[in-house]
Structures are given as structure tokens and as C-alpha cells.
Amino acid sequence: MTPTREEFLHFSTGEKALFYVLIALSLAVMAAQIRSRIQLWKTGRPLEPIPNTIRHWVGNLSRYVLGQKSVRASRPRSGAPMHLLIFYGFLALTIATTLLAINTYSPVKFHQGNYYLLFEFTFDTLGLLLLGGLGWAIIRQATTKAPIAKHWSDLGILVLLLLITFNGYLLEAGRIANNPQPWDSWSWVGYAMAKLLPAVSEPGYKALWWFHIVLVMAFFAVIPQLRIRHILLAIATTAQPPERPMGALRTIPxxxxxxxxxxxxxxxxxxxxxxxxxxxxxxxxxxxxxxxxxxxxxxxxxxxxxxxxxxxxxxxxxxxxxxxxxxxxxxxxxxxxxxxxxxxxxxxxxxxxxxxxxxxxEGELSGSAAVMLRQTASTKSAWGSPTREREKWMEGREIPLCRDGQPFEFLFWVGCAGATDPAGMKTTQAVADLLKKAGVSFACLGQEEACTGDPARRVGEEFLFQDRATENQSVFERYGVKKIVTACPHCFNSLKNEYGDFGAKLEVYHHTQLLQTLVSKGQLLAAKPDRRTVLHDPCYLTRVNGEVAAPRALVEGMVEPEFAGAKTRCCGAGGGRMWMDEPPEHRPATARMDQLRATGATQIAVACPFCRIMLDTGHQDDSIRLVDLAQLMQEANSDSAPSANMEVS
Ligand code: SF4
Ligand code: SF4
Missing domain, CATH: 1.10.1060.10 (Alpha-helical ferredoxin)
Structure with missing residues (x-):
């Protein structure tokens, strides 16, 4: 005898027909609900163009759906292992049901022999993942507080899925008890249950079967209403998100x-x-x-x-x-x-x-952020500084300017903070000194530089940003700029990810990236500070633009705080918040300073002028030194050794 099993065991033609009608009805209920949601989605703007669609789909589905990238990256207490058990268990049973349906309803019959034995063993085993994950989720739902959603339907759907899965095993046990075969031990979970259960009669087996169908019908009918719908919709959203980089906002035509x-x-x-x-x-x-x-x-x-x-x-x-x-x-x-x-x-x-x-x-923004917008429009500086101030940091230094007409490889883009904030100016000077020391060919725009428009765009003043981008791009064209280096991650992000919509074709580097190259080529030395130093990663460099290695290559022996790299915690300056008032207890910088100080460091290395300003206002401790990585490099590369108590702020 060839190992296999009979589908619809003991079922008459009429019972089979009833099954098909009921399943079709429940699927129709589900489809009608999904259709009404699709009608809502269709009221939106058409999708942004997505090049390389197939590659895009396959890549995203592999990473985010099959690979569960974001779930795996969560901290364990977020319930990631539980979610993985449920996902892979559910996926396995979906594959099993699909294979079974193909065998049953297509002319190709393959559910027999060794394939059948392997099928039974594999999916009996994998189904336990789902049972375990569901049990875990039910306990977690009943015992954990926010941020998990709490609604009776969440518990209800978990119980429904648990019942379906457990009843599937019961059904298998009932079939084995009612119609035993020599190969049943391959269906090892159902086989073990059959040994424990009393004999199952034909009506008893049928009752279990219909109970299973009722549960499955209920599941189909309620999926679109409950948050478990994400098992369907996550596939659709992750397959085809806008291709814009994380740091790029849509340009409104x-x-x-x-x-x-x-x-x-x-x-x-x-x-x-x-x-x-x-x-x-x-x-x-x-x-x-x-x-x-x-x-x-x-x-x-x-x-x-x-x-x-x-x-x-x-x-x-x-x-x-x-x-x-x-x-x-x-x-x-x-x-x-x-x-x-x-x-x-x-x-x-x-x-x-x-x-x-x-x-x-609609004129709904007021206060200091609105002032910042007016300043950006009138002075081309988010800080409202006069244009002539943009060359103040150069005093006492010979800084090449684009208007001098000499050829250069890099435009050193200083940014509003780097040109006018006192601490930012120290970073700017350090970068310029290092570039000169390493023999890099560069020039600055000086008075011809203007705000990139990043704060304006993120506050919501899209067309002020577009004005800035268009004007800056025309300056880049005038001087034939191809490569830019900047010490501001916000300028870096905007120039790199957003200026392309305005015709820019630029290679854009954060200063840490260029300095990393110069260290690796032996043109500059990495710093070895004598203070315990912790690195604070800027959101717009590490998370948004994925640059984690460069800052770490510049200074030896830095310690890592809680929340580092792509998981860094924000200082609170982005999105125009730099220009919005908030009480100290509500400043993200205060919380971030606590995390940085918890490392025992007495020196905090930053790589962003915004972070530096915010962290400086987030503490009152004079023993903590805030310093840009470029300044630590500047000290390491100066002819005289830096003083251990050098004052930098
Ligand atoms: S948006 Fe929804 S799915 Fe995404 S992380 Fe927040 S709660 Fe989770
Ligand atoms: S501040 Fe909060 S809502 Fe805004 S981007 Fe950061 S995590 Fe998201």
C-alpha cells in the first residue's frame, strides 16, 4: 500500500457541496470587506513611480516578510520571538494547506508515498511553533501593559487561531483513531493524541471536521476587521513602499x-x-x-x-x-x-x-518656528544671521573661496549652524584645518552659501525649501561643484537625498566619512583621547543614512551608550524643533544626556552641530566636555599635544 490519506473521509457528495458553499460564502464576506477598504485606498494620490519593480518586490518581501527583518531587530521584550513563532508557524500551515489544495483540486496528484510521509512529519512539527507562539501571545495579552494594544478582539482572534490549530491536530487524531494506517506515526503529534483519546466514531469525526470548518469560516470573515489583517497587508505594504530614501521627503510639484x-x-x-x-x-x-x-x-x-x-x-x-x-x-x-x-x-x-x-x-504655524521660516526667507540663514557673518569663522585662517576662481575637488559646505553658532564654528574650523593638513583640495562658498532649506522643509514650508534648493543648485552649477563635504548631517541628508529633484548630481560626504578615508590612507591620525569618551550618533547620519562605521574609525577607544548606531536616540533638534520652546523636563536632550552620562564618560563626542547645541542645553554638568569628532582629530593632528583640560563648548 502506498502511504497517503483520504480527503473528505466518510463525506457524502451533498456534505462536500455544503462545505464548498460555506467556504465560498465566508471568502465572499472577506472579499467584500477588503474591497471596501481598497475603495478607500483608491481615493488617495496615485503611487509614486517605483523603478525595478520585480527586484524591489522580491528584495523587500525576502527582507521584511520572509526574513522578518524589523521584528528580529526589536528588543526581546517587545515580543519578537513570540511573533516569529507565530509567523513561521502560520506560514508553514499556509504552505501545507496550499499544497493539499493543489493535490485535491488539480489533476496533479502527489500527496502520497515518501512525499506524503515527509509532509506529515514536517508540518506536524511546524504546527507546534504556531501553537507555542499563540499560547505565548495569549498569556502576554492577558498580562502585559501598553504599548501593546488592548482590545478584547485581540485576545479573541488569538484564541480563535489557537482553537483552529489545536482542532487541526484533534482532527488528525480523530482520523487516525477512526481509520488507522501503518504509516500514521509519521503524523506524530496527531498519532500521539490518538493514543490518548478514546475511540472516535464516524459521527464524532465528522463533528470535529465541521467544527474546524466553522472556526476557519469565522477566521476568514473577521480578518479584515481586526488588526490581524496585517498578515495580508504587510505583504502588500512591504512589497512596494515608496523608493525614496528614508531621509527624503516627497517633492510637491x-x-x-x-x-x-x-x-x-x-x-x-x-x-x-x-x-x-x-x-x-x-x-x-x-x-x-x-x-x-x-x-x-x-x-x-x-x-x-x-x-x-x-x-x-x-x-x-x-x-x-x-x-x-x-x-x-x-x-x-x-x-x-x-x-x-x-x-x-x-x-x-x-x-x-x-x-x-x-x-x-493655511497660516497655522506661529511662534519661534514661524520666525525661523521668515529668517530663512529674508536672510537665507535659519538663524537669521547676516550673510557677511558666514565668513567670520575664517578669520585668522586662509580659506580658499569658490569666488577666487581656483579649481577645487570638494566644496566644503559649512551650513548655518557651522557658520554662526560658536560651538559649531569650532567644528567648522577643525574640519577646515584637517582638510588643509591632509592636502585636500577644497573651497567654501562663504557669503554665497545659504541655508539648504532642511529646517523649513521639515517644519512644513515646502516651497521655501524648494526656493533654497533651486538657488543653491544654480550656485553649484556656476562653480561646477561635483563633490560636497559637510559637518552637518541635516545638510548632508538634504543635499544627498533631496537635491536630486532639483537637478543636482552630487557626491555628498559627511565630514566623518571623508576623514575616515584620510585616516585609512594615512594622511591623518585617528584620535586617542585621554578622557573616557562616549559617542552620540546623530539620527540623520546613522539611522537615516546608514553611516555607522565612519565616526567610530576616527577616535580610538570610544564607549557605546544605550541606543547606538541606527538605534540612536534623538537629541530633539530635528524637524524644526531646534526653534521651538520646550520646558527642560520635556527635552529629549535631557533624557539622551542621562543615557550618555550613564556610561561613566566625561567626554561626549558628537558629529552634528544640532546635537551639540541640544545636548549642551540638556545638562548643567561642567565636568562633561562636549566636542565634535573633528575637534578630537584636530587635537590629535596638531603639532603640540592638547591640554587634558582644554575648554571646548
Ligand atoms: S505603526 Fe503600527 S505596525 Fe508600525 S511600529 Fe507602530 S504600531 Fe507597530
Ligand atoms: S519624533 Fe517620534 S514620531 Fe517623530 S519621527 Fe521621531 S519617533 Fe517618529
Missing amino acids: MEEVEQTEQVGSKFAKDYSRWHLMSLDACMECGRCTEVCPAWNVGKVLNPKQVVQDARAAMASGEALAPRITEEALWQCTTCNACQEACPVLIRHVDLITDVRRNLVS
């Missing part, structure tokens, strides 16, 4: 404004179709909230809630603000920690800044 007569998103329908679909894919896991610097210092901004509020606005048609409170919208630092943590790749920063754009266009 002027034609769009003329057509819609508005800027940004007022209603959910103003988001793209992908963004609307992603709202439904949210699994309410709370990973985004757990890492949000604003939420972690007691502010109202809760990125998970932003997604839920936007989803509610999509369903009701009400305006996004105040459905998402304005207070929350302005508290975002655009640090992208939420986005980096999100398993279904939701782009919170897009969601938030697009509403900001609309609010700014």
Missing part, C-alpha cells in the same frame, strides 16, 4: 498645488494610495511609540496613535488635523526612529510632515 488648490494633506485622501493602505497594515504593536523621543519624555506625540488617528480620518472623511492633534504634529523631530522600528514600513514622517505642510500653508 507646483502643478499639483494648482490642480488641488492646496499644499500637503488636509484629508486622508491627500496621502498616496500606498500610505492609505499602510494605515490598515498597522499591527498596533507599539514598537514606534517605544522608540519615539517625544513620547519618551512625556509629550503627547504617540506615533502609533498618529497612525490610528489617520486611519480613523480615512474612514470618516474628517480632516487629519485636529483628528491628529496639532500639539502632537509639531512635537515630531522627524528622527525616523518610528519608521526604522516599524515592521510594516509605515512612513510616519511622511504622514506627519504632509499635514504640517497643509497647516503651514
Whole structure:
């Protein structure tokens, strides 16, 4: 006898027909609900163009769905192992059911012989992953507090899935007890259960079978209503997210404004179709909230809630603000920690800044951030400094200027903070000295430099940013700029990821990257500070642009704080927050300083002028020295040894 098993054991033709009708009905209920959500998504803007679609799909599906990249990267207490058990167990049983359906309903019959034995053993084993994960999840749901969502339906769906899985094994045990075969031990879980159970009659087996079908029908019918729908939607969102880099915001075409007569998103329908679909894919896991610097210092901004509020606005048609409170919208630092943590790749920063754009266009921004916008427009400096001030840091130094007409390889882009903030100027001077020492061919724009427009764009003043980008790009063209180095990660991000929309074709380097190259070539020495030094990674260098190694290559023996590299915690300056007032107890910089000081370091190395300003206001401890990596390099490469007590601030 060839090992196999009979499908629809003891079932009459009428019973089979009833089964097909009921399953078709439950699938129709599910399809109708999904269709109504698709209608909602279709109210959004068309998708942004996505090149290399197949490669893009396969890559993202492998990384984020099959590889569960974001879930695996979560901290263990976030329930990642539990989620992995459920995912891989569910995937295994879905594959098993699909193979069985192909065998049953296609002319190809392969569910027999050694294949059958291997199939039974493998999927009996893998089903236990699902049972274990579901049991874990049920206990966790019943015992854990926020940020896990708490709703009776979450527990309900877990119990339903547990019942389906357990009843599947019971059904197998019933079949083995009712119709034993010599190869049944390969279905080892059902086989063991059959040994423990009393004999199962034909009606008893059928009752188990129909119970299983009722549970499966209920599952199909409720999936679209509950957050478990992410098992379907995560596949769709992760397959085809906007191809823009994490740090790039969408450039709004002027034609769009003329057509819609508005800027940004007022209603959910103003988001793209992908963004609307992603709202439904949210699994309410709370990973985004757990890492949000604003939420972690007691502010109202809760990125998970932003997604839920936007989803509610999509369903009701009400305006996004105040459905998402304005207070929350302005508290975002655009640090992208939420986005980096999100398993279904939701782009919170897009969601938030697009509403900001609309609010700014309707005159809803006031206070110091509005002053910053006016300053940027009138003086071309976010700090409102006069143009002549941009060359102040050069005093006493011979700095080549583009207008001198000499050829150069790198444009050294100084940035508003690097040109006018006293501490930022020290970094700028250090970088210039190092470039000269290493013999790098460079020049600065001096008075011809202007703000990149990054703070304006992230606050929501899109067209001020576009003015800045267009004008700066024309300056780059005039001087034939091909390579840029800058000590500001915000300028770095904007020039690298956003200026392409304005015709720029630039190689852009953060100063740590260029200095790393110079160290590796032996043109400069890495620093060996005599103080215990901790590195604070800037969001826009490490998380947003993936540069983790370069800062670490410049200074030997630095210690790592809690939350380093791509998981770094924001200082609170991005997204225009630098220009917004907040009480000390609500400053992300205060919390970050506590994490940095917990390492026992007396020196904090930074790589961003914004971080430096914020961290400096986040502590009152004079024994802590704040210093840019470039300054440590400058000391290491100067002819005289630096003083151990050198004052830098
Ligand atoms: S937005 Fe992403 S990280 Fe946040 S709760 Fe939803 S799925 Fe989780
Ligand atoms: S970008 Fe940063 S501040 Fe804004 S919601 Fe996300 S985690 Fe919070």
C-alpha cells in the first residue's frame, strides 16, 4: 500500500457541496470587506513611480516578510520571538494547506508515498511553533501593559487561531483513531493524541471536521476587521513602499498645488494610495511609540496613535488635523526612529510632515518656528544671521573661496549652524584645518552659501525649501561643484537625498566619512583621547543614512551608550524643533544626556552641530566636555599635544 490519506473521509457528495458553499460564502464576506477598504485606498494620490519593480518586490518581501527583518531587530521584550513563532508557524500551515489544495483540486496528484510521509512529519512539527507562539501571545495579552494594544478582539482572534490549530491536530487524531494506517506515526503529534483519546466514531469525526470548518469560516470573515489583517497587508505594504530614501521627503510639484488648490494633506485622501493602505497594515504593536523621543519624555506625540488617528480620518472623511492633534504634529523631530522600528514600513514622517505642510500653508504655524521660516526667507540663514557673518569663522585662517576662481575637488559646505553658532564654528574650523593638513583640495562658498532649506522643509514650508534648493543648485552649477563635504548631517541628508529633484548630481560626504578615508590612507591620525569618551550618533547620519562605521574609525577607544548606531536616540533638534520652546523636563536632550552620562564618560563626542547645541542645553554638568569628532582629530593632528583640560563648548 502506498502511504497517503483520504480527503473528505466518510463525506457524502451533498456534505462536500455544503462545505464548498460555506467556504465560498465566508471568502465572499472577506472579499467584500477588503474591497471596501481598497475603495478607500483608491481615493488617495496615485503611487509614486517605483523603478525595478520585480527586484524591489522580491528584495523587500525576502527582507521584511520572509526574513522578518524589523521584528528580529526589536528588543526581546517587545515580543519578537513570540511573533516569529507565530509567523513561521502560520506560514508553514499556509504552505501545507496550499499544497493539499493543489493535490485535491488539480489533476496533479502527489500527496502520497515518501512525499506524503515527509509532509506529515514536517508540518506536524511546524504546527507546534504556531501553537507555542499563540499560547505565548495569549498569556502576554492577558498580562502585559501598553504599548501593546488592548482590545478584547485581540485576545479573541488569538484564541480563535489557537482553537483552529489545536482542532487541526484533534482532527488528525480523530482520523487516525477512526481509520488507522501503518504509516500514521509519521503524523506524530496527531498519532500521539490518538493514543490518548478514546475511540472516535464516524459521527464524532465528522463533528470535529465541521467544527474546524466553522472556526476557519469565522477566521476568514473577521480578518479584515481586526488588526490581524496585517498578515495580508504587510505583504502588500512591504512589497512596494515608496523608493525614496528614508531621509527624503516627497517633492510637491507646483502643478499639483494648482490642480488641488492646496499644499500637503488636509484629508486622508491627500496621502498616496500606498500610505492609505499602510494605515490598515498597522499591527498596533507599539514598537514606534517605544522608540519615539517625544513620547519618551512625556509629550503627547504617540506615533502609533498618529497612525490610528489617520486611519480613523480615512474612514470618516474628517480632516487629519485636529483628528491628529496639532500639539502632537509639531512635537515630531522627524528622527525616523518610528519608521526604522516599524515592521510594516509605515512612513510616519511622511504622514506627519504632509499635514504640517497643509497647516503651514493655511497660516497655522506661529511662534519661534514661524520666525525661523521668515529668517530663512529674508536672510537665507535659519538663524537669521547676516550673510557677511558666514565668513567670520575664517578669520585668522586662509580659506580658499569658490569666488577666487581656483579649481577645487570638494566644496566644503559649512551650513548655518557651522557658520554662526560658536560651538559649531569650532567644528567648522577643525574640519577646515584637517582638510588643509591632509592636502585636500577644497573651497567654501562663504557669503554665497545659504541655508539648504532642511529646517523649513521639515517644519512644513515646502516651497521655501524648494526656493533654497533651486538657488543653491544654480550656485553649484556656476562653480561646477561635483563633490560636497559637510559637518552637518541635516545638510548632508538634504543635499544627498533631496537635491536630486532639483537637478543636482552630487557626491555628498559627511565630514566623518571623508576623514575616515584620510585616516585609512594615512594622511591623518585617528584620535586617542585621554578622557573616557562616549559617542552620540546623530539620527540623520546613522539611522537615516546608514553611516555607522565612519565616526567610530576616527577616535580610538570610544564607549557605546544605550541606543547606538541606527538605534540612536534623538537629541530633539530635528524637524524644526531646534526653534521651538520646550520646558527642560520635556527635552529629549535631557533624557539622551542621562543615557550618555550613564556610561561613566566625561567626554561626549558628537558629529552634528544640532546635537551639540541640544545636548549642551540638556545638562548643567561642567565636568562633561562636549566636542565634535573633528575637534578630537584636530587635537590629535596638531603639532603640540592638547591640554587634558582644554575648554571646548
Ligand atoms: S505603526 Fe508600525 S511600529 Fe507602530 S504600531 Fe503600527 S505596525 Fe507597530
Ligand atoms: S519621527 Fe521621531 S519624533 Fe517623530 S514620531 Fe517618529 S519617533 Fe517620534
